[in-house]
Amino acid sequence: MPLKNTKCKLNAVEVKSLSFYYAGSSRPSLQNVNFELKEGSILLLVGTSGCGKTTLLRAIVGLIPKFYEGKYEGTVYLNGKNLNKMDMPEISQTVGYLFQNPDNQLFSHTVERDIAFGLENLGIEKEEAVKRIEDVIKMLSIEHIRNKPIYELSDGQKQIVALAGILVLRPKLLVLDEPTSLLDPKTAMNIMNIVKLLRDKYGISTIIVEHRLELALEISDYIMVMDNGSVKLFDTTQNALKNDLYCYGVSVPPVIQLQKALGYGSFDLTVKDLIRKLSAK
Amino acid sequence: MIEVNDVYFSYSDYLVLNGISFNVKMGEVVAVVGANGSGKTTLLKHLNGILKPTRGSVRVFGKETRSAKISEIARKVGLVMQNPDHQLFAGSVNDEIGFALRNFGFSKSEMDLRIRTVLEEFGLYELRDRPPLSLSGGEKKRLCIATVMAWEPEIIMLDEPTVGQDAINKKNIREIINRISESGRTVIISTHDLEFLWPINPRTIVISHGKLLADGYLRAVSAEEQTFLSANLIPPQLAELSSEIGLKEPPADAIQAAEMIKKWQKI
Amino acid sequence: MAKNLMKAYVYQERNSWFLRRDPRTKIMISLMLILASLVIFNFYRSIILLALIIIISIFAKIINKTIRSALVGIPFSAFIFLTEVIARYSWLFSASLSIRFFNLVISSSLFFTTLSPDEIEFITRWIKMPRDVSFVVVSSLRFIPLLATDLNQIVEVQMSRGLDLETRNPVKWLKNSLPIIIPLIVISVLRSQQMAEAIELRGYGASKKPTQLLEFKFNVADLALLLLIFVLVLMITV
Numbered sequence: 001m002p003l004k005n006t007k008c009k010l011n012a013v014e015v016k017s018l019s020f021y022y023a024g025s026s027r028p029s030l031q032n033v034n035f036e037l038k039e040g041s042i043l044l045l046v047g048t049s050g051c052g053k054t055t056l057l058r059a060i061v062g063l064i065p066k067f068y069e070g071k072y073e074g075t076v077y078l079n080g081k082n083l084n085k086m087d088m089p090e091i092s093q094t095v096g097y098l099f100q101n102p103d104n105q106l107f108s109h110t111v112e113r114d115i116a117f118g119l120e121n122l123g124i125e126k127e128e129a130v131k132r133i134e135d136v137i138k139m140l141s142i143e144h145i146r147n148k149p150i151y152e153l154s155d156g157q158k159q160i161v162a163l164a165g166i167l168v169l170r171p172k173l174l175v176l177d178e179p180t181s182l183l184d185p186k187t188a189m190n191i192m193n194i195v196k197l198l199r200d201k202y203g204i205s206t207i208i209v210e211h212r213l214e215l216a217l218e219i220s221d222y223i224m225v226m227d228n229g230s231v232k233l234f235d236t237t238q239n240a241l242k243n244d245l246y247c248y249g250v251s252v253p254p255v256i257q258l259q260k261a262l263g264y265g266s267f268d269l270t271v272k273d274l275i276r277k278l279s280a281k
Numbered sequence: 282m283i284e285v286n287d288v289y290f291s292y293s294d295y296l297v298l299n300g301i302s303f304n305v306k307m308g309e310v311v312a313v314v315g316a317n318g319s320g321k322t323t324l325l326k327h328l329n330g331i332l333k334p335t336r337g338s339v340r341v342f343g344k345e346t347r348s349a350k351i352s353e354i355a356r357k358v359g360l361v362m363q364n365p366d367h368q369l370f371a372g373s374v375n376d377e378i379g380f381a382l383r384n385f386g387f388s389k390s391e392m393d394l395r396i397r398t399v400l401e402e403f404g405l406y407e408l409r410d411r412p413p414l415s416l417s418g419g420e421k422k423r424l425c426i427a428t429v430m431a432w433e434p435e436i437i438m439l440d441e442p443t444v445g446q447d448a449i450n451k452k453n454i455r456e457i458i459n460r461i462s463e464s465g466r467t468v469i470i471s472t473h474d475l476e477f478l479w480p481i482n483p484r485t486i487v488i489s490h491g492k493l494l495a496d497g498y499l500r501a502v503s504a505e506e507q508t509f510l511s512a513n514l515i516p517p518q519l520a521e522l523s524s525e526i527g528l529k530e531p532p533a534d535a536i537q538a539a540e541m542i543k544k545w546q547k548i
Numbered sequence: 549m550a551k552n553l554m555k556a557y558v559y560q561e562r563n564s565w566f567l568r569r570d571p572r573t574k575i576m577i578s579l580m581l582i583l584a585s586l587v588i589f590n591f592y593r594s595i596i597l598l599a600l601i602i603i604i605s606i607f608a609k610i611i612n613k614t615i616r617s618a619l620v621g622i623p624f625s626a627f628i629f630l631t632e633v634i635a636r637y638s639w640l641f642s643a644s645l646s647i648r649f650f651n652l653v654i655s656s657s658l659f660f661t662t663l664s665p666d667e668i669e670f671i672t673r674w675i676k677m678p679r680d681v682s683f684v685v686v687s688s689l690r691f692i693p694l695l696a697t698d699l700n701q702i703v704e705v706q707m708s709r710g711l712d713l714e715t716r717n718p719v720k721w722l723k724n725s726l727p728i729i730i731p732l733i734v735i736s737v738l739r740s741q742q743m744a745e746a747i748e749l750r751g752y753g754a755s756k757k758p759t760q761l762l763e764f765k766f767n768v769a770d771l772a773l774l775l776l777i778f779v780l781v782l783m784i785t786v
Contacts, residue, residue, distance in 0.1 A: 048449055049419055184316045187317065254517075262539050
């Protein structure tokens with residue numbers, strides 16, 4: 001897997017004036033969405049249920065308009081290339097989509113076979129395919145479960161295996177739609193740490209949707225708040241937290257709330273960091 | 282009211298409950314917390330008779346669950362399961378609520394009254410003729426709770442009610458729990474979302490690998506950092522803060538926490 | 549009965565020399581036994597075939613699976629036996645029919661329990677079945693246990709709402725099955741929708757020649773085993 005390249009900084013994703021109405025709906029699911037995500041960064045996407053987060057993610061991976069009919073306006077660029085000009089096989093090697101439900105995205109009997117699934121589909125040459133599978137197994141430290149049947153895995157392990165099956169296609173961008181909803185907090189943190197590792201070591205950008213901010217704040221470079229199909233806020237994590245997010249239905253973790261109550265201008269994202277700072281004073 | 286006595290439960294050679302004992306009194310709000318696979322859902326299913334213990338006993342209102350029919354116990358102990366898709370099937374929200382009422386033998390006039398009451402209480406009146414499957418995630422969740430409230434069981438159990446819910450829905454669910462508790466009913470919640478429970482501060486039973494690790498009010502239990510770590514749970518942030526600073530009692534909310542920090546800094 | 553059916557026909561990991569043979573060997577052996585079950589009419593030969601199947605099961609260390617399938621087969625075989633006897637056929641003839649059926653049941657269970665879904669996938673692709681078919685076969689094998697779990701959970705939820713599934717009245721039972729069937733269908737439809745999206749996003753259908761990473765070696769041991777069983781079956785049949 002190629003390591004992080006700090007030379008040219010293309011935008012991982014650029015969304016320009018994106019609007020979308022699902023077929024038969026008079027209400028827009030996306031209204032004039034504009035944003036750019038720098039390469040090698042993690043974006044936390046938040047907002048109430050139904051605000052358009054999943055619709056936006058579908059538009060970024062091309063499921064909209066390919067799978068979902070409706071009125072589509074605007075453009076999505078992935079690594080500078082227009083999404084409309086890409087077919088699904090190309091998209092699958094540019095961006096990966098992790099679904100909420102671990103079971104619905106694993107099809108084979110064993111872990112190794114499922115990781116191989118995408119490579120076989122694309123007709124990747126055998127030697128290259130075997131190498132990539134070994135790389136990904138090492139990257140995610142799943143050597144010990146490589147031959148296990150998928151029904152024996154825990155939900156957390158299933159999500160990691162699903163991620164492996166995506167990473168093996170070498171996308172530069174990952175889109176995770178509430179990947180940890182069904183996991184308990186510790187397992188969820190595991191996934192977050194993997195996402196952080198992928199950014200730090202391999203320069204992979206990620207857009208992650210998560211309601212429990214206390215799990216995702218630490219790894220996020222940017223926060224984007226959506227409401228009613230439009231972007232209300234897009235900023236670095238620190239700047240975004242300065243705003244009142246509650247009016248958008250987003251609940252901020254206690255450690256941030258209390259720093260706001262103390263009138264702080266910048267925030268420590270974990271309790272340990274905060275105490276360390278306060279003790280040092 | 283509920284007596285769980287040294288209960289063991291095995292599923293396919295796998296020991297899920299490993300000798301659990303506790304009692305629940307009328308009107309309590311009890312949270313059963315643990316990581317995934319700790320046995321919390323299995324425990325809840327023992328309390329309405331769906332599962333029977335391999336060893337030990339569960340008594341609900343003095344009657345052994347082993348010797349009672351599930352529908353008998355279910356009449357008194359309602360369970361709202363985690364996934365609405367496992368339950369919703371009727372043609373309309375009205376019929377969905379009426380399903381359990383019909384099963385439990387309520388008269389038509391009783392049914393109409395109860396359905397009406399519950400539709401209004403849960404803000405579902407406008408949706409009453411809509412097919413349940415067309416509702417949003419939060420609406421489906423409210424509907425599932427409403428279907429159970431309709432037959433007014435004395436005990437209401439919620440299995441992981443906050444999974445996948447946004448902040449507004451979570452706040453609504455907390456309010457529903459408060460309302461149910463204020464009406465004198467017993468509420469039992471199984472969850473791993475400790476931040477959600479923090480404002481409620483319920484009696485909390487911590488479970489890990491089918492064993493009971495702690496039983497006390499959430500804020501008191503949180504004082505023992507080891508408990509949550511052994512249970513593979515992440516302690517609530519205000520509990521972590523309080524133990525880092527060395528407070529005797531964790532703050533109830535962020536505002537209180539800010540006051541405590543100011544005091545602590547002066548020392 | 550349902551539990552026996554699941555355990556008899558769903559693949560579970562086991563280890564034995566037999567199971568480590570090439571899948572092509574194993575499928576040919578299963579097919580030979582199934583065919584023999586169908587073709588042999590003589591009661592005594594059927595008994596010998598039954599003995600052979602049992603010996604193979606013991607050798608392959610899957611005898612408890614075979615016993616499970618036997619438990620499924622016995623009620624049906626007994627039923628066949630009784631109906632034939634009532635219809636005035638001779639005891640021997642009735643017995644030969646029922647044991648023929650019984651052999652069919654346990655040899656078909658052998659088919660499923662000796663082949664893992666990966667091996668079944670390998671065979672479907674080796675005989676050049678279209679990828680779509682082989683994919684459907686493998687993913688069905690993956691999702692059947694999930695469906696069973698979902699079914700269980702749905703039954704638990706609906707029973708918590710007072711649903712009575714113990715009624716003897718067939719009309720009532722059918723009506724009471726709706727709250728079980730509808731959520732099951734909904735979940736399955738939602739699942740297949742998500743699956744369709746997920747496989748597209750992993751490049752399904754991109755290449756006309758998908759790579760085949762599965763490899764098995766058919767060696768001398770396989771040939772020897774195959775010939776041995778073939779000769780034995782032939783001797784019993786002819």
